[in-house]
Amino acid sequence: xxxxxxxxxxxxxxxxxxxxxxxxxxxxxxxxxxxxxxxxxxxxxxxxxxxxxxxxxxxxxxxxxxxxxxxxxxxxxxxxxxxxxxxxxxxxxxxxxxxxxxxxxxxxxxxxxxxxxxxxxxxxxxxxxxxxxxxxxxxxxxxxxxxxxxxxxxxxxxxxxxxxxxxxxxxxxxxxxxxxxxxxxxxxxxxxxxxxxxxxxxxxxxxxxxxxxxxxxxxxxxxxxxxxxxxxxxxxxxxxxxxxxxxxxxxxxxxxxxxxxxxxxxxxxxxxxxxxxxxxxxxxxxxxxxxxxxxxxxxxxxxxxxxxxxxxxxxxxxxxxxxxxxxxxxxxxxxxxxxxxxxxxxxxxxxxxxxxxxxxxxxxxxxxxxxxxxxxxxxxxxxxxxxxxxxxxxxxxxxxxxxxxxxxxxxxxxxxxxxxxxxxxxxxxxxxxxxxxxxxxxxxxxxxxxxxxxxxxxxxxxxxxxxxxxxxxxxxxxxxxxxxxxxxxxxxxxxxxxxxxxxxxxxxxxxxxxxxxxxxxxxxxxxxxxxxxxxxxxxxxxxxxxxxxxxxxxxxxxxxxxxxxxxxxxxxxxxxxxxxxxxxxxxxxxxxxxxxxxxxxxxxxxxxxxxxxxxxxxxxxxxxxxxxxxxxxxxxxxxxxxxxxxxxxxxxxxxxxxxxxxxxxxxxxxxxxxxxxxxxxxxxxx
Numbered sequence: 001x002x003x004x005x006x007x008x009x010x011x012x013x014x015x016x017x018x019x020x021x022x023x024x025x026x027x028x029x030x031x032x033x034x035x036x037x038x039x040x041x042x043x044x045x046x047x048x049x050x051x052x053x054x055x056x057x058x059x060x061x062x063x064x065x066x067x068x069x070x071x072x073x074x075x076x077x078x079x080x081x082x083x084x085x086x087x088x089x090x091x092x093x094x095x096x097x098x099x100x101x102x103x104x105x106x107x108x109x110x111x112x113x114x115x116x117x118x119x120x121x122x123x124x125x126x127x128x129x130x131x132x133x134x135x136x137x138x139x140x141x142x143x144x145x146x147x148x149x150x151x152x153x154x155x156x157x158x159x160x161x162x163x164x165x166x167x168x169x170x171x172x173x174x175x176x177x178x179x180x181x182x183x184x185x186x187x188x189x190x191x192x193x194x195x196x197x198x199x200x201x202x203x204x205x206x207x208x209x210x211x212x213x214x215x216x217x218x219x220x221x222x223x224x225x226x227x228x229x230x231x232x233x234x235x236x237x238x239x240x241x242x243x244x245x246x247x248x249x250x251x252x253x254x255x256x257x258x259x260x261x262x263x264x265x266x267x268x269x270x271x272x273x274x275x276x277x278x279x280x281x282x283x284x285x286x287x288x289x290x291x292x293x294x295x296x297x298x299x300x301x302x303x304x305x306x307x308x309x310x311x312x313x314x315x316x317x318x319x320x321x322x323x324x325x326x327x328x329x330x331x332x333x334x335x336x337x338x339x340x341x342x343x344x345x346x347x348x349x350x351x352x353x354x355x356x357x358x359x360x361x362x363x364x365x366x367x368x369x370x371x372x373x374x375x376x377x378x379x380x381x382x383x384x385x386x387x388x389x390x391x392x393x394x395x396x397x398x399x400x401x402x403x404x405x406x407x408x409x410x411x412x413x414x415x416x417x418x419x420x421x422x423x424x425x426x427x428x429x430x431x432x433x434x435x436x437x438x439x440x441x442x443x444x445x446x447x448x449x450x451x452x453x454x455x456x457x458x459x460x461x462x463x464x465x466x467x468x469x470x471x472x473x474x475x476x477x478x479x480x481x482x483x484x485x486x487x488x489x490x491x492x493x494x495x496x497x498x499x500x501x502x503x504x505x506x507x508x509x510x511x512x513x514x515x516x517x518x519x520x521x522x523x524x525x526x527x528x529x530x531x532x533x534x535x536x537x538x539x540x541x542x543x544x545x546x547x548x549x550x551x552x553x554x555x556x557x558x559x560x561x562x563x564x565x566x567x568x569x570x571x572x573x574x575x576x577x578x579x580x581x582x583x584x585x586x587x588x589x590x591x592x593x594x595x596x597x598x599x600x601x602x603x604x605x606x607x608x609x610x611x612x613x614x615x616x617x618x619x620x621x622x623x624x625x626x627x628x629x630x631x632x633x634x635x636x637x638x639x640x641x642x643x644x645x646x647x648x649x650x651x652x653x654x655x656x657x658x659x660x661x662x663x664x665x666x667x668x669x670x671x672x673x674x675x676x677x678x679x680x681x682x683x684x685x686x
């Protein structure tokens with residue numbers, strides 16, 4: 001007797017819900033099928049999807065399916081009748097679906113599915129089939145459930161209509177928003193600025209979502225601000241692997257270009273990135289406003305990938321910085337674009353099939369071709385940054401030379417004025433007065449130059465620590481993910497002892513993670529923005545970040561925050577810098593000298609007495625080695641490994657905020673107390 005391989009109905013869930021778990025991505029797969037069917041438009045309609053039992057309808061005006069297409073393609077899970085090398089018959093498109101699995105995830109969203117399709121080849125003919133997933137769940141095997149394909153006549157145009165009913169789970173607002181955004185981005189929103197011809201004879205493809213609250217998001221995404229970008233970076237890679245980089249200004253005029261020496265093993269592509277300098281002064285002569293552009297970039301910012309006209313998620317999606325833009329920006333903030341200051345795309349032709357999408361349809365496999373594609377884009381960004389840095393340095397050198405020349409001219413002009421206007425009897429007194437002014441100015445310049453050198457050194461240290469912190473984070477993640485697996489490999493008799501040792505490693509890893517996260521957070525550009533700042537929020541966030549460090553050094557934190565009047569004008573970075581330096585001094589003081597008590601107390605509080613007060617106090621023995629008037633001088637430190645710059649930074653930062661700082665060398669608590677006094681917001685606004 002002969003048998004055949006049969007499949008349990010549970011395989012449908014494995015290949016559907018579990019393979020593509022995101023509901024929005026399942027619907028996107030049906031829309032991609034419409035694109036492959038040479039549709040010019042596809043409509044996704046949500047009805048009652050905010051609750052159980054809703055409906056999703058996907059309608060397109062493509063070529064439809066014949067009965068053979070339905071039986072030999074659509075109804076065979078895992079088979080696709082599309083071949084990457086074979087273009088579509090109507091418009092010569094490269095098919096974007098290639099596994100025949102994506103549609104199953106969408107069809108399984110509901111309990112019932114109705115498919116109605118009208119093939120282009122058979123005008124006036126309509127095919128209809130229904131799938132009731134409950135019938136499959138009750139069956140012993142998938143093959144036991146019959147599916148009938150009905151043929152009727154119709155006067156409607158070719159196309160396909162798929163109705164998914166009785167949804168198993170509601171669409172949350174977040175899911176609907178994500179679907180709306182992905183549909184709008186699916187068919188390339190960059191067409192308004194496209195200076196390249198599309199596929200000859202292809203009218204294009206648009207996807208539309210009909211759902212509550214969609215029009216507001218659609219208006220934000222479809223509004224175009226590309227022409228308000230300050231720079232456009234372009235990289236073109238030809239079929240032979242040679243590339244060209246170009247930098248354009250806001251008018252579209254080419255500023256610089258360069259031909260690559262390296263040959264890239266990637267398919268032909270074009271990389272475009274529009275960089276916006278989000279400063280208020282930049283928008284004085286533009287039609288758009290700074291808030292409008294910020295909101296627009298929030299929705300569609302990032303670098304997206306379009307394979308043969310269709311977007312490939314998740315690249316450029318929320319939190320997906322696949323080109324490491326933000327890490328590069330940390331190293332050179334003024335010259336580099338970030339995910340919140342730019343929008344870009346990679347347009348790639350994949351006729352060769354060298355780029356392979358993952359089975360779950362989210363992203364490409366990171367094979368050699370994809371890694372070369374990413375390297376090309378990163379090299380293009382590096383080149384543009386070098387060009388802009390070179391321009392900036394040339395401008396600075398020219399300004400320095402110009403200042404020297406202007407100074408000489410000013411001296412000559414002053415001498416002429418004095419000779420003509422000042423009597424000889426008064427000239428000596430005037431010369432003495434001018435000399436005093438010049439000496440005072442020279443002294444001020446010398447102080448500023450020394451201060452500049454100080455902060456350049458600190459900036460270098462900060463940038464270096466931030467880069468190292470980013471790199472250290474990756475092995476830390478690997479360490480954390482493998483520790484628990486390592487314990488499970490140990491024989492059960494020794495497992496408890498191993499868990500205790502692993503626990504110590506995990507706590508050390510957590511503490512190290514806290515250390516490396518601090519410089520990355522402090523260097524975030526948003527923290528340097530001058531605005532209204534709630535001191536309590538800054539203090540609270542910082543104390544939570546430092547919790548593992550306090551635990552390791554056995555420091556008991558007493559936090560007492562005022563309920564009202566804690567807002568100042570300034571930046572989060574300045575407040576956090578002040579707090580971090582003062583707290584670090586206290587922790588170091590506990591390490592340097594033994595306290596009269598085993599209990600290490602750090603008291604941090606805020607208050608209001610007409611000024612916003614921040615108080616940091618400990619019981620580490622107080623300030624003994626220096627007079628309190630000396631501790632703010634650069635280089636003064638009681639720690640052999642210290643720099644002596646911390647309190648200098650604190651004093652300068654407090655001064656920048658319009659405040660002052662008082663020091664008590666020894667308090668009743670048993671240590672030093674620093675009191676920062678800052679003018680509240682209302683005083684600053686006058």
